[in-house]
Amino acid sequence: MPIKLVTQAETILKEQGGRMTSQRKLILEKIESMSGHPTAEEIYLNANQEDPTLNLSTVYRTLRWLTDQSLITPHRFDEERRQERFDATLTGTNKDHYHFQCQQCKNIIEFSSDQMEKIKSIFSSQTGSEVFSAELVFYGVCANCRENRS
Amino acid sequence: MPIKLVTQAETILKEQGGRMTSQRKLILEKIESMSGHPTAEEIYLNANQEDPTLNLSTVYRTLRWLTDQSLITPHRFDEERRQERFDATLTGTNKDHYHFQCQQCKNIIEFSSDQMEKIKSIFSSQTGSEVFSAELVFYGVCANCRENRS
DNA sequence: ATATTATTGCAAATGAATTGCAATATCAAT
DNA sequence: ATTGATATTGCAATTCATTTGCAATAATAT
Structure with a gap:
């Protein structure tokens, strides 16, 4: 733990x-x-x-x-x-993680992604910038809210 | 234009x-x-x-x-x-774009990425959520500031 | 136990953004 | 062009989240 x-x-x-x-x-x-x-x-x-x-x-x-x-x-x-x-x-300590926020219930879901490193390195090599951190947020509707939709 | x-x-x-x-x-x-x-x-x-x-x-x-x-x-x-x-x-109108902000000069660089769709769909299928929009920001040092570093 | 000083509670201040309202300016209809 | 209805402005006051100054309090080393 x-x-x-x-x-x-x-x-x-x-x-x-x-x-x-x-x-x-x-x-x-x-x-x-x-x-x-x-x-x-x-x-x-x-x-x-x-x-x-x-x-x-x-x-x-x-x-x-x-x-x-x-x-x-x-x-x-x-x-x-x-x-x-x-x-x-x-x-x-643990791997970077990103967020999804449900636009209805405002709940936040965390997730991680292997693809992010790739996006970073493509961007870096294209622009010559050094990337230290990344913040990714998805907005949408969570599974729960999709079911009980009004 | x-x-x-x-x-x-x-x-x-x-x-x-x-x-x-x-x-x-x-x-x-x-x-x-x-x-x-x-x-x-x-x-x-x-x-x-x-x-x-x-x-x-x-x-x-x-x-x-x-x-x-x-x-x-x-x-x-x-x-x-x-x-x-x-x-x-x-x-x-045009494709979604994301941002990089240089932590030194605060300048913002825009970029786009094909990989993002993949991350989205993986997340969606894993959680059953529907994603409408994505915001991605990289933080780091831009090429310019890397050269003229103090 | 005591002295030092980091931290608290409180109230006042800040800074970005919003709002109520009377005065003004836009646009549609004449 | 003139007019009238009303959307929009400028201004000042307000909101809301967060920060800060300061005297009182409490945590740690001695």
Whole structure:
């Protein structure tokens, strides 16, 4: 099983002279347990039930820190242009993955693809650019919503 | 050569009982002439030199309308997470295209790929979802910045 | 236990984008 | 050309997600 987010965070904090607080621990646990790709608001609402004194800006600060440490990845999907969603799926360790968002239920499906390397290398050799990362998002209707269509 | 944005807009406006104003015409011309993928602010700054009474909210309203009519496409790129950039490259008519953004000079390169259809169909058949559109962004360093690296 | 200082909660600020409204300008009908 | 109906504008105020300054609090090393 993958290394827990809290463990990874603790290691980095130690290096940086940072501190593991109860708030951080709670937020990290929530991000990990919440399926899908929650927004800051959603994480706050969920964590706040457990610790009612937890503040929204602490959530934002933690999320920003995690992003800077590359422990999570922020995404913006089309429909909800304004708010960020956070992806706790370990980056680096396991293979790159991409996303599909259902335009009806807004659910997100992750997938990977062997073809991507090819697209990258074709682009690189054609333009002389070096590609470090790729973000691919499909939009459409998921199997579930196709069945129960109104 | 492709159909001018102003012409397309005029057709749609006629259908909708809308009006082609001097402001709109100016904004449309600017979007078309500005290379790259300008932000609302950039379009405003540029158009404002020609018509100093033009207001920023008119630019936003026009951009939103054009987006709703699918005449332009909004994008968000990683580095500048908060503001939208607009892509005037005709959608629908010509083939889908994707983007590369240089992390140094922030320039955007457009490209297309035959492989994408394959990725789409593999994903569709694996999940039973229907895919309507795809957004792919590469991040890295462009040829120019690789040479003149500091 | 204590001192140091990273982190929190809170409230205020930011920045991009949107909106309400009175004034203005476009276009169709005369 | 003139007119009238109303779509669109400019302006200011507002929204919404996110960030930030600061005094109070709490985590860690000693």
